[in-house]
Amino acid sequence: MTHSLxxxxxxxxxxxxxxxxIGLYGLxxxxxALRKLLSFNILGSGVFLLFGVIGRRGAAAGLEGDPVPQxxxxxxxxxxxxATALAATLLVKISDAENAxxxxxxxxxxx
Amino acid sequence: xxxxxxxxxxxxxxxxxxxxxxxxERRAAVLGFIAYGLLLALVWIRLAAxxxxxxxxxxxxxxxxxxxxxxxxxxxDLRPMSAQPGRMLKWLAGLVCAGVSLALMxxxxxxxxPAPSLAGAAMxxxxxxGLGNPVTAVLLAYRALDTFLEIIVLLLALIGVWSLGPDRFxxxxxxxxxxxxxxxxxTFLARVLPPFGxxxxxxxxxxxxxxxxxxxxxxxxLAAMWLLTMMAGLVAxxxxxxxxxxxxxxxxxxxxxxxxxxxxxxxxxxxxxPDRFAKPLILLIEAALAVSIVAALALMVAGPAERNTx
Amino acid sequence: xxxxxxxxxxxxxxxxxxxxxxxxxxLGLIAMLGLRALHPERVARVVAPLGLLLxxxxxxxxxxxxxxxxxxxxxxxxxxxxxxxADGVSAVMLVLAALVIGAAALFSQHQFRTPPxxxxxxRAPFAFWSMLMAMWSALNLVFVGEDLFNFFxxxxxxxxSAVTLVCLDGRATTLxxxxxxxxxxxLGSVLYLLGVGLIYGRYGVLDLALLSELAxxxxxxxxxxxxxxxxxxxKASLFPLHLWLPPAHAGAPPAASAVLSALVVKAPFxxxxxxxxxxxxxxxxxxxxxxxAALGAAAILMCSVVALGQSRLKLMIAYSTVxxxxxLFLVFTLTAGPAPFAGLGWxxxxxxxxxxxxxxxxxxxxxxxxxxxxxxxxxxxxxGLARRQPLAIFAFGLAGLSLMGLPPSGGFVxxxxxxxxxxxxxxxxxxxxxxxxxxxxxxxxxxxIGAAMKDRDGEAAQPAATLPATGRHxxxxxxxxLALAxxxxxLQPLALFAIGRGELAxxxx
Numbered sequence: 001m002t003h004s005l006x007x008x009x010x011x012x013x014x015x016x017x018x019x020x021x022i023g024l025y026g027l028x029x030x031x032x033a034l035r036k037l038l039s040f041n042i043l044g045s046g047v048f049l050l051f052g053v054i055g056r057r058g059a060a061a062g063l064e065g066d067p068v069p070q071x072x073x074x075x076x077x078x079x080x081x082x083a084t085a086l087a088a089t090l091l092v093k094i095s096d097a098e099n100a101x102x103x104x105x106x107x108x109x110x111x
Numbered sequence: 112x113x114x115x116x117x118x119x120x121x122x123x124x125x126x127x128x129x130x131x132x133x134x135x136e137r138r139a140a141v142l143g144f145i146a147y148g149l150l151l152a153l154v155w156i157r158l159a160a161x162x163x164x165x166x167x168x169x170x171x172x173x174x175x176x177x178x179x180x181x182x183x184x185x186x187x188d189l190r191p192m193s194a195q196p197g198r199m200l201k202w203l204a205g206l207v208c209a210g211v212s213l214a215l216m217x218x219x220x221x222x223x224x225p226a227p228s229l230a231g232a233a234m235x236x237x238x239x240x241g242l243g244n245p246v247t248a249v250l251l252a253y254r255a256l257d258t259f260l261e262i263i264v265l266l267l268a269l270i271g272v273w274s275l276g277p278d279r280f281x282x283x284x285x286x287x288x289x290x291x292x293x294x295x296x297x298t299f300l301a302r303v304l305p306p307f308g309x310x311x312x313x314x315x316x317x318x319x320x321x322x323x324x325x326x327x328x329x330x331x332x333l334a335a336m337w338l339l340t341m342m343a344g345l346v347a348x349x350x351x352x353x354x355x356x357x358x359x360x361x362x363x364x365x366x367x368x369x370x371x372x373x374x375x376x377x378x379x380x381x382x383x384x385p386d387r388f389a390k391p392l393i394l395l396i397e398a399a400l401a402v403s404i405v406a407a408l409a410l411m412v413a414g415p416a417e418r419n420t421x
Numbered sequence: 422x423x424x425x426x427x428x429x430x431x432x433x434x435x436x437x438x439x440x441x442x443x444x445x446x447x448l449g450l451i452a453m454l455g456l457r458a459l460h461p462e463r464v465a466r467v468v469a470p471l472g473l474l475l476x477x478x479x480x481x482x483x484x485x486x487x488x489x490x491x492x493x494x495x496x497x498x499x500x501x502x503x504x505x506x507a508d509g510v511s512a513v514m515l516v517l518a519a520l521v522i523g524a525a526a527l528f529s530q531h532q533f534r535t536p537p538x539x540x541x542x543x544r545a546p547f548a549f550w551s552m553l554m555a556m557w558s559a560l561n562l563v564f565v566g567e568d569l570f571n572f573f574x575x576x577x578x579x580x581x582s583a584v585t586l587v588c589l590d591g592r593a594t595t596l597x598x599x600x601x602x603x604x605x606x607x608l609g610s611v612l613y614l615l616g617v618g619l620i621y622g623r624y625g626v627l628d629l630a631l632l633s634e635l636a637x638x639x640x641x642x643x644x645x646x647x648x649x650x651x652x653x654x655x656k657a658s659l660f661p662l663h664l665w666l667p668p669a670h671a672g673a674p675p676a677a678s679a680v681l682s683a684l685v686v687k688a689p690f691x692x693x694x695x696x697x698x699x700x701x702x703x704x705x706x707x708x709x710x711x712x713x714a715a716l717g718a719a720a721i722l723m724c725s726v727v728a729l730g731q732s733r734l735k736l737m738i739a740y741s742t743v744x745x746x747x748x749l750f751l752v753f754t755l756t757a758g759p760a761p762f763a764g765l766g767w768x769x770x771x772x773x774x775x776x777x778x779x780x781x782x783x784x785x786x787x788x789x790x791x792x793x794x795x796x797x798x799x800x801x802x803x804x805g806l807a808r809r810q811p812l813a814i815f816a817f818g819l820a821g822l823s824l825m826g827l828p829p830s831g832g833f834v835x836x837x838x839x840x841x842x843x844x845x846x847x848x849x850x851x852x853x854x855x856x857x858x859x860x861x862x863x864x865x866x867x868x869x870i871g872a873a874m875k876d877r878d879g880e881a882a883q884p885a886a887t888l889p890a891t892g893r894h895x896x897x898x899x900x901x902x903l904a905l906a907x908x909x910x911x912l913q914p915l916a917l918f919a920i921g922r923g924e925l926a927x928x929x930x
Contacts, residue, residue: 011117011121014219015120016219017213019125021211022208024211027608033192034140037179040604042131043611055160056159058226063234065158065230067249071246075570078166079261082264083607085268092185098189226625228625268581270552271584271585274545381494382494
């Protein structure tokens with residue numbers, strides 16, 4: 001019983017490593033910024049999952065997992081969402097600037 | 112019995128991740144990402160981390176998904192950030208990334224067994240906090256500074272999003288969701304779902320002290336309901352400069368700070384709760400934080416102020 | 422792992438100073454956000470001097486007690502809880518941050534003032550001041566934190582505030598620079614976090630002091646530190662991960678560029694120092710130290726040459742930042758031996774960090790004054806500038822002394838110490854790089870001064886009269902003079918930089 005639990009955690013640990021690789025690949029290979037952002041999220045979720053697996057392996061004291069890595073992942077997910085929102089808004093702003101008519105221009109150019 | 116499930120999840124997650132990275136269309140990739148978030152929530156349940164599963168489903172899949180769908184719909188052509196790699200380069204990158212994955216796998220397999228854990232250390236003083244859910248205790252007692260700063264991160268990202276709007280609309284309302292009238296199905300959902308959402312959010316918040324759930328999950332659900340009514344045009348997005356909204360955003364961290372500093376007054380130290388009042392104080396902080404989180408999440412998805420209509 | 426709860430912290434006044442150093446700027450941020458009518462620049466006017474006072478109090482406390490001060494948050498001792506701790510170097514960094522941020526705040530009172538007739542705040546001032554506050558808090562946390570994940574949150578605060586400041590003017594070029602910066606920084610954070618995860622999986626602990634007792638050499642520990650180092654390198658813009666920095670630092674408003682170059686890139690470097698000297702089981706492999714030093718050397722040589730070729734002043738200063746960061750990474754091969762913190766290499770490295778921060782802040786602010794006056798920052802068109810803006814050019818030149826490593830300047834003492842440490846350990850290639858970097862820096866600094874000294878030929882469109890000196894000119898000069906004053910530090914290892922580190926160095930089994 002315990003053995004099967006451990007190996008399921010290990011399996012998902014390997015899954016996390018795969019996610020890291022896929023996210024890294026997308027970040028390097030895809031030129032589109034939105035795709036880079038999605039790839040970053042995949043990479044990040046792989047890292048979070050690794051924390052989850054480590055937490056699951058640390059099951060003890062009547063708990064099904066170590067609560068510290070779980071709490072860290074919750075914080076991490078919120079931070080990753082914030083990063084994604086900031087980057088996505090930046091993308092929209094860049095897209096608006098690049099696809100705008102020449103006269104619908106920018107704020108005054110002070111430098 | 113559970114291993115085939117874990118195997119199935121692993122295969123599905125990796126396939127979806129591969130699809131998101133390789134598919135041609137942006138919208139398809141974003142839809143793939145939402146599915147990916149939901150799959151991950153299942154993975155977290157499989158890992159017996161229900162708190163995380165709820166957060167992942169709500170924020171990782173839900174909020175991020177809505178945000179990205181909105182962005183993907185609005186994005187035009189973008190100048191590529193890097194050159195389109197040739198076939199050789201793609202293979203090379205693939206090999207490198209596969210190498211990284213394999214090396215990481217070797218490290219994961221080399222992790223010590225039995226694993227070191229703070230589970231025991233976290234359970235031991237749990238009674239002092241009056242809480243039943245150790246994850247909540249980590250977030251609001253043991254590592255409370257992390258959580259406090261995380262709210263600041265959220266607010267900072269919101270200010271960052273706002274600062275990307277034009278000068279003349281500062282303090283105004285975010286852009287309308289749709290140009291035309293929203294579909295009747297959306298309007299229907301926006302009328303029917305929120306009451307249920309509010310009840311479930313209240314439940315999640317309340318049980319969070321002792322069981323999986325808590326302010327983040329509840330707040331995200333509330334933010335989602337608010338966004339839904341905004342999308343359907345039933346309520347207007349709030350003015351980003353309105354005193355009520357600004358106050359709501361500042362409220363959570365301020366209460367957190369005041370309670371934290373009060374700990375010094377009680378002679379217990381910053382962010383320390385006197386044992387007898389620990390649980391009510393933690394619930395107070397969570398409730399105050401929830402107000403700020405709902406506002407921050409919803410407005411981050413809504414985007415910077417882009418109109419000045421009253 | 423068994424673990425005993427300590428008694429409640431009680432009132433630990435020196436320790437509380439650390440808490441306030443982190444919280445005070447955030448309190449300012451909350452006030453700015455919640456009360457629009459306050460006008461953010463006025464809040465900053467209150468927070469900045471208080472913060473400087475706090476930092477000085479911490480430094481005095483550490484110096485007088487000759488030992489580090491610490492604070493256990495909420496009475497929850499690590500490994501379960503979090504701790505703050507300031508040793509000699511941390512305390513000095515806190516003062517440095519307060520000085521540079523104070524200077525940036527004074528400099529920007531005019532540029533980012535909310536219009537008096539505005540009903541509430543306005544976009545650019547609000548974003549600037551709130552981000553400056555958040556950045557300050559995050560920097561202080563990096564300097565006094567003890568927990569690997571706590572550092573992650575601080576790094577994210579730094580990233581978000583820095584990126585927002587880079588594209589504050591909303592032009593397409595700065596937006597692109599900000600996006601590139603954000604993606605680099607996020608990749609860096611994720612790599613760092615991956616390392617943190619492995620460390621937790623291996624030891625079940627995230628507190629640096631506990632880890633320095635527990636850590637064993639082994640594949641997981643080494644791989645984790647390697648990942649964290651690479652992630653932090655991307656954030657510190659160590660060659661070859663530096664490409665994001667020049668457009669980002671050149672695009673930000675002058676006061677923001679000053680803070681970014683002086684402090685924000687130093688924070689990840691500071692963390693790499695802590696990982697290598699505290700987490701890694703001592704002594705780390707000399708080969709790894711040489712690899713970092715080699716990257717630093719490459720940064721010094723290549724980026725100095727690129728700086729020489731820049732036609733825009735702000736881009737030139739930004740490339741110079743990447744080159745000067747290279748010097749910092751030389752430390753990793755100059756601190757061998759049983760007592761690294763008592764050696765010239767360590768003191769020289771910390772002094773280089775301090776003097777570059779002050780000198781570079783002065784330079785970016787001077788560049789801001791120049792660009793404001795000329796309406797551009799093309800070096801080729803600077804003729805007549807020395808007559809119009811003598812103080813700005815003078816300050817620029819004084820700050821330049823530190824970059825070149827000429828006496829009297831902090832840069833001179835720092836580079837001389839690094840040079841002696843390199844010579845003492847027989848690493849002549851490092852000595853050669855330090856000297857070559859100085860010559861190249863002289864090249865790009867004098868190029869600017871030479872262009873500014875040229876008389877305006879013919880054109881009488883603008884009056885060549887000297888502009889009146891303002892408080893901002895005095896500020897720029899003061900920063901340059903501070904960098905200069907560091908040059909009067911005695912040429913020997915400083916006891917201050919070893920406070921709180923001795924027991925770490927000798928505590929290793």
